[in-house]
Amino acid sequence: MDILNEDSNKYYLVCLNFGFYQRYIIWISNDNDGVVVDNNRKILAFESEISVLDYASEKMLLIEGGVAIWDVYKLQQWLLEPCGDFDYELFLNFWNLCTDVSVSTNLPFKGDIKSATRNRVYDKLFAVAGPFLSDRSDLILTDNELKILHRVIEDGLKMLSENLMVLK
Numbered sequence: 001m002d003i004l005n006e007d008s009n010k011y012y013l014v015c016l017n018f019g020f021y022q023r024y025i026i027w028i029s030n031d032n033d034g035v036v037v038d039n040n041r042k043i044l045a046f047e048s049e050i051s052v053l054d055y056a057s058e059k060m061l062l063i064e065g066g067v068a069i070w071d072v073y074k075l076q077q078w079l080l081e082p083c084g085d086f087d088y089e090l091f092l093n094f095w096n097l098c099t100d101v102s103v104s105t106n107l108p109f110k111g112d113i114k115s116a117t118r119n120r121v122y123d124k125l126f127a128v129a130g131p132f133l134s135d136r137s138d139l140i141l142t143d144n145e146l147k148i149l150h151r152v153i154e155d156g157l158k159m160l161s162e163n164l165m166v167l168k
Contacts, residue, residue, distance in 0.1 A: 013052060016045075023045040025044065026047040043164050046167055070094060091129070117144065117145060118152070
């Protein structure tokens with residue numbers, strides 16, 4: 001079955017901002033969220049919004065809403081100097097994207113390996129950035145939790161960067 005043609009799919013544009021360049025991908029929302037990949041399970045990425053929209057039009061994919069811009073550059077900078085002061089929503093969204101990339105590429109992702117500490121880190125991100133915003137002090141990540149988050153983000157960036165198939 002061709003996942004691109006499922007009736008329940010909703011398609012969204014995501015701009016991955018790497019600082020000096022951007023890559024556009026198509027995120028698929030359905031029962032099993034994912035991203036558009038080629039036959040080799042590489043993530044189709046585009047150099048411009050125009051080229052990704054041309055691809056979507058050619059494949060008759062109706063893109064919902066505007067472009068979601070995710071500042072991957074901030075994640076890369078945080079990996080160089082991790083601290084507890086960061087954009088919880090960006091980290092949560094990126095973690096969720098990596099889970100969807102993992103499904104689409106059939107690759108393992110450290111953020112999907114359940115453990116008590118991993119679950120606590122995700123739950124704290126969700127509590128601060130999710131739909132029920134909170135600023136409770138018990139939601140601050142401990143040093144150990146920051147290490148877990150560092151591993152998850154590092155693994156996600158590696159998986160993403162090694163599996164982009166850039167089209168013009």
